[in-house]
Amino acid sequence: MALKTEEMVLNMGPQHPSTHGVLRLEVELDGELVVNVKPHIGYLHRCFEKHAEAMNYNQVVPYTDRLDYLASMYNSFGYAVAVERLLGIQVPERVDYIRVIMGELQRIASHLVAVGTYGVDIGAFTPFLYGFRDREKILTLFEMTCGARLLYNYNWVGGLSHDLHPDFVPMTREFLKYFKGSLVEFNNLLSFNKIFIERTANVGVLPLDTAVNYGITGPNLRASGMKWDLRKNDPYSVYDRFDFEIPVGRGEKGTTGDCWDRYYVRIREMEESVKIIEQALDQLPDGDIQSAIPKRIKPPVGSVYARVENPKGELGYFIVSDGSANPFRLKVRGPSFVNLAVLGELCKGHLVADIIAILGSIDIVLGEVDR
Amino acid sequence: MYNLLNNLIGNEYVAAVIAAALPLFVFILPFALAAVLLERKVSAFMQDRLGPNRTGYRGLLQTVADILKLIQKEDITATDADKKLFNLAPVLVFAGSYAAFAAIPFSGAYIGSNIDLGMFFILAISSIVVAGILMGGWASNNKYSLLGAMRSAAQIISYEIPTALVVLSLVLVTGTLSLSKISEQQTAYFWNWNILGGAGLGFSKLLLIPFMIVGFVIIYISTLAEVNRTPFDIPEAESELVAGFHTEYSGMKFAMFFLAEYANMFAVSAIVATLFFGGYQSPFGYLGNTLHISWLVPLEQFFWFTVKGMFFVLVQMWLRWTLPRLRVDQLMTVCWKYLIPYAFVNLIIVGLITLL
Numbered sequence: 272m273a274l275k276t277e278e279m280v281l282n283m284g285p286q287h288p289s290t291h292g293v294l295r296l297e298v299e300l301d302g303e304l305v306v307n308v309k310p311h312i313g314y315l316h317r318c319f320e321k322h323a324e325a326m327n328y329n330q331v332v333p334y335t336d337r338l339d340y341l342a343s344m345y346n347s348f349g350y351a352v353a354v355e356r357l358l359g360i361q362v363p364e365r366v367d368y369i370r371v372i373m374g375e376l377q378r379i380a381s382h383l384v385a386v387g388t389y390g391v392d393i394g395a396f397t398p399f400l401y402g403f404r405d406r407e408k409i410l411t412l413f414e415m416t417c418g419a420r421l422l423y424n425y426n427w428v429g430g431l432s433h434d435l436h437p438d439f440v441p442m443t444r445e446f447l448k449y450f451k452g453s454l455v456e457f458n459n460l461l462s463f464n465k466i467f468i469e470r471t472a473n474v475g476v477l478p479l480d481t482a483v484n485y486g487i488t489g490p491n492l493r494a495s496g497m498k499w500d501l502r503k504n505d506p507y508s509v510y511d512r513f514d515f516e517i518p519v520g521r522g523e524k525g526t527t528g529d530c531w532d533r534y535y536v537r538i539r540e541m542e543e544s545v546k547i548i549e550q551a552l553d554q555l556p557d558g559d560i561q562s563a564i565p566k567r568i569k570p571p572v573g574s575v576y577a578r579v580e581n582p583k584g585e586l587g588y589f590i591v592s593d594g595s596a597n598p599f600r601l602k603v604r605g606p607s608f609v610n611l612a613v614l615g616e617l618c619k620g621h622l623v624a625d626i627i628a629i630l631g632s633i634d635i636v637l638g639e640v641d642r
Numbered sequence: 643m644y645n646l647l648n649n650l651i652g653n654e655y656v657a658a659v660i661a662a663a664l665p666l667f668v669f670i671l672p673f674a675l676a677a678v679l680l681e682r683k684v685s686a687f688m689q690d691r692l693g694p695n696r697t698g699y700r701g702l703l704q705t706v707a708d709i710l711k712l713i714q715k716e717d718i719t720a721t722d723a724d725k726k727l728f729n730l731a732p733v734l735v736f737a738g739s740y741a742a743f744a745a746i747p748f749s750g751a752y753i754g755s756n757i758d759l760g761m762f763f764i765l766a767i768s769s770i771v772v773a774g775i776l777m778g779g780w781a782s783n784n785k786y787s788l789l790g791a792m793r794s795a796a797q798i799i800s801y802e803i804p805t806a807l808v809v810l811s812l813v814l815v816t817g818t819l820s821l822s823k824i825s826e827q828q829t830a831y832f833w834n835w836n837i838l839g840g841a842g843l844g845f846s847k848l849l850l851i852p853f854m855i856v857g858f859v860i861i862y863i864s865t866l867a868e869v870n871r872t873p874f875d876i877p878e879a880e881s882e883l884v885a886g887f888h889t890e891y892s893g894m895k896f897a898m899f900f901l902a903e904y905a906n907m908f909a910v911s912a913i914v915a916t917l918f919f920g921g922y923q924s925p926f927g928y929l930g931n932t933l934h935i936s937w938l939v940p941l942e943q944f945f946w947f948t949v950k951g952m953f954f955v956l957v958q959m960w961l962r963w964t965l966p967r968l969r970v971d972q973l974m975t976v977c978w979k980y981l982i983p984y985a986f987v988n989l990i991i992v993g994l995i996t997l998l
Contacts (some may be wrong), residue, residue, distance in 0.1 A: 281785050288884060303789065303970060394872060394967025400689040460964070466873055467966045623789065623883075624876075624969045 278306055281354035281623075285314050289392050289627045292637030296614075298626060305626060308618040310611055315641035323601040328428055328568045331601065336422040338605060339639040341384050342582045344377035344413070347426035352507050353577035354428045357570045365558035366430050367509040372443070372551045373413070373425065375544040379450070380409045380538040381582035382490075382544075383418040389534055390461050392631035393470050398461040403452050408446050415439060428568060430561030440552055447545050454541060462538060470527030471534060475617040475629035479528065485613045489584025489606050491633060494520035494536045495528035501580040513550045515543045530632040537634070560640050567596050583607050583634060603642060605633040650746055666740060669748070674904040677955060678705045684956070685963045689811035715893035723890065724781040731778030732891065732898035738770035740905040746912050747822040749922045749943035760821040764913060765802065768868070771902070772798045775887050778899075782890035790886025791971050793876050800977045801867040801874075807985035808861040811992040812836060812917050815850065821913075825921030831924035837918040849995050853988050858918045860985050862954075867973070869903065872962040876970050911954030912947070922947040 281298040284290040293314035299306040319338065323331045335350045336343035348370050355362060387402025410420045415436045417425045425432050462465055477487070482495040492499055500517040502510040518539035520532030570592040578587040584606025591600040610633050617629045650657075671903055679694070679702065686693025694701035744767075747753040755872035757763060772795050779791020815836065816824050828834045837854050839847035867874035883889070888899045915921060922943035930938030968976065 279785060281789075303793075348971075366855060390966065394875070397689050397963050400691065404690050411675065461966070464966060466968055469972055470966060470969055622969060 276301070283626070289631065291630065291635055294611075294630075294635070294637055294640070296415075296626065296630075298618075298623070300623065303622050304504065305618045305621050305623065308626060310614055312608075312611070312637075312640050313636045317642065319642045320601050320603060323598055327422075327596040328570070328598065329566075331426060331598070333422065333424045336424060337638055338603065338642060339381075339581060339583060339586075339636045340376050340421060341609065342381040343422050343635055344373045344380075344425060344466045345581045346586065348374050348508075349579035349581065350588055351426040351428055351585045352579060353590055354568070354570070356577050357575040357590055357592055358428075358564070358568065359571075360429060360562055360564060362429060362562050364509070364556045366540065366560055366562070368551050368555050369431060369435060369560070370426055371508055371513075372555075374549055375547065375548045375551070376409050376412060376443070378544045378582045379541050380406045382541050383409075385582075386457070386461070386534060386537055389631040389634075390467075392623065392627045393467055395464070395467065396459060398457060401453070401457060401460065405450060408449070409615065412439065412443055412446065415442070422557075425602070427561075429564040430559070432598065433438040434560045440555070443548065443552060447482045447549060450545060451542075454538065458538065462535060468531060469526045471530035471628055471632070474525075474530045474621065474625050475632060476526045477528040477533075477613065477617060481613065481616060482528070485616070486609045487584070487613060488609065489581070490513055490536045490540060490582065491533055491610050493518065496520055496522075501578055501585060505578065507552075507577070507579055510547075512554070513547045515546050518543065530628050533632040569594060569596050573642075578604070581606055583636065583639070584610060605639040605642060607637075607639040608642075611635050611640055662744070665668075666743075669906070670740065670743065670901075670905050673908055674901050675705045675709070677904045677907065678708070678900075680956075681962075682958050684959045688960075688963045689971045697743045700890070702971040703969045709897065712893055714899045716891045718890075720783060720890050724783070727777045727781035728890075729895070731774045731781060732895045732902075734774030734777060735771050736774075736898045736902040736905070738768055738774060738903040739909060741767045741770070743905070745821055746909065747825050747916065747922060748947055749940045750822075750826075755820050756820070756822050758818070758820045758823075761813075761819045761824075761917075764821075765806060765809065768906075768909070769798070769802065771906070778891070779887040782887070783784075784890050786885075787887050790883045790889070794870065794887055796970075797874065797876060797973060798868050800863040800974060801981075804860050804977065804981040804985045805868065807982065807989050808857045808864075809917070811853070811857055811985075811989040814989075814993050814996045815839075815854075817883045821916050821921070825916055825923060828920040828923050831927060832920065834923075835918065835920040835925075846887040846995050846998050849998070850992065853992050853995070854918065856984065856988050857992070858914070860981050860988070861917070862914055864977070864981060865914060866958065866961070867880065867977070869906040869910050869958075871907065871958050873968050874968055874973055875962075876973055907955050907958055908951050911958070912951045914949070914954055915950035919950050920946075921950075 279298055279300045283296040283298055285293040285295045290296060295311040295314070297309040297311060299308075315423050319334055330348060332347050335346040338346045351370075383402040383406045387399040390396070390398035396595050403531070413423060416439060417433050474642050477491065477495050479495045479497055482497070487495070488499070496519055498517050498519050501507070502515055518536050520527050520536055522529070522532060523526065523535070524531045572592055572594045574589065575593040576587055576589045578585050585604065586606055587604035589600075589602040589604070590598050593599040614630060614633065618626050621629070682704070683693045694704035697703040697707045719725055742764045744755045745753070745757060747764045775794045778792045778795070779787040782788075812824075813819055816827055818824060824836070828836060832838070837858055839850040839854060870876070888896060891899060924942055924946045928939050928942050930936065930942055
């Protein structure tokens with residue numbers, strides 16, 4: 272006679288060390304096997320979109336910083352691009368270059384947190400601190416430029432809040448030189464560790480068609496094998512002037528689209544970001560850091576959808592203007608929110624430990640999931 | 643030691659209590675205090691940090707402060723917990739790991755209880771820990787604790803098999819299960835250590851060396867798993883199970899688990915050192931023998947024993963802060979598909995060599 276067994280419901284979070292914020296996962300378990308995972312979100316909801324309707328266009332910028340708080344530079348970058356497109360203005364070239372430099376530095380910082388915390392999820396604590404050590408250097412560069420270390424309010428509509436510090440360019444070059452070696456160290460410590468590969472290869476495989484159906488973007492989509500990067504496919508700012516590769520998952524250690532691929536695509540993207548920054552520093556033109564626009568912006572009636580390649584994926588801003596100083600409607604397409612949706616699909620049939628591995632490899636930031 | 647005390651005090655019960663409590667107060671508690679601090683300092687060193695440096699000179703009093711804090715904490719029992727089992731679990735876990743020290747020879751002059759089946763006793767008594775962990779996990783009435791406890795039970799029981807097999811192959815070489823006799827056999831110089839084929843000279847000694855090294859690797863890996871250290875710290879995998887079986891414990895009960903963990907770390911290191919690395923024996927002969935100061939020899943032995951034990955504890959810490967954690971099924975794969983077959987083959991070969 273078979274033993275009577277029943278499934279157990281385990282509530283993971285919102286207070287849990289590995290849910291990367293206040294995410295609650297309702298996990299149905301059969302022993303240690305996962306039957307179903309339901310993410311419950313909303314613990315960090317701040318009504319950003321509604322709130323934006325009560326502010327003028329420049330006032331929204333600090334709030335965009337708080338979406339994906341590990342990539343603040345890039346969020347305001349995207350917002351600035353959107354509003355500038357709505358206004359139909361061209362920013363000075365120097366602004367574009369600085370934005371790209373800052374954006375790519377931010378991408379490295381964000382990916383460092385992603386791969387570092389991923390190490391913690393798998394059980395290796397040391398790589399996390401190595402990642403933070405390097406991120407610290409990037410934050411110093413940001414602090415030098417605009418005085419803030421997490422929420423910068425740097426990319427304003429039509430320009431920047433501050434010009435670069437005189438030491439910025441040499442210090443950034445020095446950092447990039449250091450960082451290349453640091454990445455090799457990181458790879459030796461974590462990426463090619465046998466146990467790490469055992470834990471992540473062939474786990475949480477995301478097939479390309481599923482990824483496309485769910486609207487997955489960013490490193491997660493690229494890990495599944497699609498060469499889709501808005502910096503190349505729908506260039507904005509001055510990205511068409513740089514020479515860089517789009518890393519895609521190749522299934523080196525397992526199947527294409529597994530956790531290891533998602534992890535390793537991020538490592539390789541950091542290498543590409545280094546290339547972009549080096550080129551941008553070489554080409555950096557002189558000029559103004561603000562275009563001549565009035566303080567109180569009143570865009571013409573109409574709407575715009577602008578999308579940028581945030582470290583997590585496609586970050587889109589849909590702005591409707593009724594001709595007044597405040598946006599009539601502001602909608603954000605957050606990559607973390609969309610990417611999180613696939614979690615349940617990926618976790619089925621895996622073990623409890625794999626939920627953590629899969630969630631970590633998707634790399635969400637709750638500030639953006641809940642907005 | 644017991645006989646000495648018995649003669650000194652004249653009451654066998656008092657003598658027994660003192661002999662039993664001695665390792666706890668003289669060795670385990672100070673060791674745990676030092677090891678916790680060491681672990682934090684080692685991890686800080688590896689991670690480009692400073693580690694504790696505020697309490698006392700360069701943070702030396704940090705663990706003392708932590709213990710004081712833990713003693714002051716409220717002793718919380720969860721509402722739906724099974725109170726009796728919940729309170730008994732930490733005691734059982736600690737007793738299990740502490741009892742193992744009874745049969746470990748610290749030096750030629752001190753062994754808690756010099757029984758002939760010392761190694762067997764240690765293998766048996768440390769299994770009590772599993773019962774304690776299961777009890778704690780079940781009584782906490784917390785799903786994470788339950789999962790952690792189940793994993794822990796499966797893990798510890800599985801990894802006892804390769805440990806026992808390696809011990810068995812060693813028994814074939816030494817011909818005894820008594821740890822003090824095993825230590826005595828490896829006397830004087832490091833080429834008499836079991837890892838180098840044991841005492842004496844001969845052809846079979848040379849043949850034994852590679853298989854002894856294999857045996858050492860197997861037993862070290864499985865003892866890592868038995869004390870739940872990385873890469874086998876699955877029962878308390880903090881990224882998945884919060885804190886595993888001791889999630890619900892606080893204050894002194896938590897400290898008991900903590901103390902047991904560190905006591906266990908030293909116990910298994912000491913066992914590995916005794917079985918393969920000469921136990922308390924000095925690698926280069928004794929100063930006391932050269933100078934004809936007889937009381938110096940046991941002290942030297944104690945020193946070497948501590949050094950060897952601490953070395954393996956350090957390796958455990960080093961591994962912990964370097965490696966990621968295995969998944970529960972991979973852990974079982976490592977044990978049943980690799981360690982046990984290798985240990986078996988090793989046992990057979992060692993047996994054949996000793997027949998030569």
